[in-house]
Amino acid sequence: MKKLKIASIPGDGIGKEVVPAAIDVLKAVSEIHGGLSFEFMDFPYSCEYYLEHGSMMPEDGLKRLKDFDSIFLGAVGNAKLVPDHISLWGLLIKLRREFEQQINIRPAKLLNGVRSPLVNPKDFDLIVVRENSEGEYSEVGGRIFREEDEIAIQNNIFSRKGTERAMHYAFDLAAKRNKHVTSATKSNGIVHSMPFWDEVFKDVAKNYPEIETDSQHIDALSAFFVTHPDKFDVIVASNLFGDILTDLGAAIMGSIGIAPAGNINCNGKYPSMFEPVHGSAPDIYGKGIANPIGQIWTAKMMLDHHGENEIGNVLLDVVECTTADGIMTPDIGGKHSTEEVTEEIIKRLKEKA
Ligand SMILES: NC(=O)C1=CN([C@@H]2O[C@H](COP(=O)(O)OP(=O)(O)OC[C@H]3O[C@@H](n4cnc5c(N)ncnc54)[C@H](O)[C@@H]3O)[C@@H](O)[C@H]2O)C=CC1
Ligand SMILES: CC(=O)C(=O)O
Ligand SMILES: [K+]
Ligand SMILES: [Mn+2]
Numbered sequence: 001m002k003k004l005k006i007a008s009i010p011g012d013g014i015g016k017e018v019v020p021a022a023i024d025v026l027k028a029v030s031e032i033h034g035g036l037s038f039e040f041m042d043f044p045y046s047c048e049y050y051l052e053h054g055s056m057m058p059e060d061g062l063k064r065l066k067d068f069d070s071i072f073l074g075a076v077g078n079a080k081l082v083p084d085h086i087s088l089w090g091l092l093i094k095l096r097r098e099f100e101q102q103i104n105i106r107p108a109k110l111l112n113g114v115r116s117p118l119v120n121p122k123d124f125d126l127i128v129v130r131e132n133s134e135g136e137y138s139e140v141g142g143r144i145f146r147e148e149d150e151i152a153i154q155n156n157i158f159s160r161k162g163t164e165r166a167m168h169y170a171f172d173l174a175a176k177r178n179k180h181v182t183s184a185t186k187s188n189g190i191v192h193s194m195p196f197w198d199e200v201f202k203d204v205a206k207n208y209p210e211i212e213t214d215s216q217h218i219d220a221l222s223a224f225f226v227t228h229p230d231k232f233d234v235i236v237a238s239n240l241f242g243d244i245l246t247d248l249g250a251a252i253m254g255s256i257g258i259a260p261a262g263n264i265n266c267n268g269k270y271p272s273m274f275e276p277v278h279g280s281a282p283d284i285y286g287k288g289i290a291n292p293i294g295q296i297w298t299a300k301m302m303l304d305h306h307g308e309n310e311i312g313n314v315l316l317d318v319v320e321c322t323t324a325d326g327i328m329t330p331d332i333g334g335k336h337s338t339e340e341v342t343e344e345i346i347k348r349l350k351e352k353a
Contacts, residue, residue, distance in 0.1 A: 002036050004306055007068040007271070009043045011091070013280025014290035015074020021342040022072070022295040025315070028346045029303070032353035033311050041068070047078035047087050056082075056090030062098050066270055070302050071095065073275035074295065078282065089139075092275075096132055099270035101263035102162065103169050104132040104242065105301070106277055108229075108249030108259060111293075113324035114332050116254050124229035128249060129173065130242025131166040132263055134159060135193075137239045158193040158238070160200060165266070167204040170236035174211050177233050181205070183215040184237035184245065197238065222248060250277050250294075255331040257281075257291030260298040262305060274302040288337045291329040293319055296345065318348045 006026075010019035023040055030037050043065070045057040056076075058064070065071060076092040077084050095101070109125040110116060140155040167183075174181045183201040187194035198215060205213045216224065218241045224231065225248050237245055250259030259277035276294030284290055296319060303312035327344045328334025334341075 003039060004036070004069045005039045005041070005067070006302075007043055007065050007071045008040050008073075009045050009071060009091075010074040011076045011280065012046045012048075012078045012087070013075060013282050013285040014278075015046075015076070015280055017285070017288070017290045017338050018276070018292045018295035019072065019074040021292040021338055022299045024342060025292075025296050025345055025349070026299050028349045029299075029311055029315060032314075032349055033308075036308060036311070040072075045091055046076070047081040050082050050087065050090070056087055056094070062095075065095070066099070068271050069306065070271050071099075071273040072299070072302060073273055075275065075278060075280040077280045080282070093137065095273055096263050099263075099265055099273065100133070100267060101265045101270070101273055102131070102133040102165055103264040103266060104130040104261055105169075105173075105264060106130060106242070106246040106249065106259065106261045107301075108246070108253050110253060111258065111323050112320040113322075113326065113328070114254040114258065116252055118226065118229070118252055121252060122230035124232065124252070126229060126232040126249065127173065127177070127234055128242050128246050129166055129170040129234060129236045130246065131162060131237070131239050132242075133239075134162045135239030136241075156193050158196055163197060163200045164204055167201055167236050168207075169264075169266070170234045171204065171208040171211055174234040175208065179210060180212045180214075180233035181208075182221070182232055182235045183213065184218050184221050184235055184241045185215050186218050186241070188217060193238075201236070218245075221245070225249065225252060246277050255291060256294070257329065257331045258293040258297065260294055260301050262298070262301045264305070272302075272305055274298045274305070288339065289329050289331075290338050291331050292338050292342050292345075293323070293329075296342075314352060315349065318345055318352065321348060 010016040107127040134157040136156050138157045141153040143152045187198050250256040256278045263273040265272045276298045300312040300315045
């Protein structure tokens with residue numbers, strides 16, 4: 001029996017609704033699989049934890065998490081309790097960095113039964129490889145002077161190693177898919193980091209003669225996500241560009257509530273972390289209507305990561321049968337609750353056994 005030790009961090013807001021839902025689904029996955037079991041341990045790290053303890057996680061938090069096979073996270077952020085930059089940098093971004101999860105992979109494709117807001121979305125199936133450890137998300141900079149003289153400086157960090165790593169990841173992924181990589185750039189407006197990004201892209205591409213490439217400025221690329229999403233296979237993007245593009249990717253799928261993501265540690269030293277693209281959605285928290293599919297699809301990515309693609313594909317098929325039959329939360333046009341959708345997915349999974 002293969003056993004995966006999973007650290008679960010529901011975090012804030014709807015994270016506390018969708019993580020338990022997805023864990024119930026994973027327990028059903030284990031039942032029908034027969035040779036796979038999970039040991040979940042819950043960690044309460046969140047903005048409420050911060051109010052009580054003065055930090056988003058304990059001093060030895062990283063040590064407590066580091067020996068798990070994966071981390072399964074919901075969302076972080078409750079701006080009523082803790083400013084967002086403090087909560088995110090104290091937990092989500094801290095884990096991404098300390099555990100060297102340098103790549104964030106975020107697929108976007110149409111699910112059966114889920115209506116895209118695009119009039120003619122065609123059959124898009126793309127994946128964004130987002131650099132996850134540097135770029136525009138940087139602590140370098142500062143603020144000086146006061147009032148009308150105040151100045152804020154935010155430096156972006158682009159290392160050759162980090163940039164190459166993300167690009168190699170994207171090319172390797174494209175080799176297993178439709179053999180096309182698009183680079184998200186902005187070298188017409190950003191004069192140091194983005195021309196550098198373009199140069200590294202050209203250099204890395206030379207190692208993959210069988211992969212087609214193109215390079216698009218992020219503004220035009222955003223527009224193409226709306227007009228021709230079916231033209232893309234793999235897109236490689238910096239931390240911020242990838243962040244923005246993947247909410248857009250989620251939107252054209254039909255809702256940010258269904259988009260999954262994986263923060264991948266590539267060197268095997270630390271666990272990878274799986275969390276949906278969406279945040280804590282304070283506007284719907286407590287209403288029981290959060291879409292659990294983003295978190296459940298994220299669980300599928302965690303299964304894939306541990307070599308369980310076969311059961312992962314079964315799980316996504318079951319999710320699609322459920323949406324195809326109209327059993328959905330209100331964000332994608334349904335009338336059902338988080339719990340009803342989750343129960344239906346579990347019921348259908350068990351019917352597969
Ligand atoms: N990775 C993370 O943990 C992230 C955390 N955040 C944090 O979350 C908080 C809220 O941020 P927002 O910018 O409002 O983004 P958000 O993703 O939480 O919500 C944006 C909109 O999408 C809806 N939505 C999100 N997830 C949904 C789901 N599963 N089902 C149905 N509807 C859903 C929300 O109701 C809201 O209208 C902030 O504190 C922010 O910093 C935001 C993005 C990512
Ligand atoms: C913070 C955020 O929005 C993200 O990492 O996706
Ligand atoms: K999240
Ligand atoms: Mn985001």
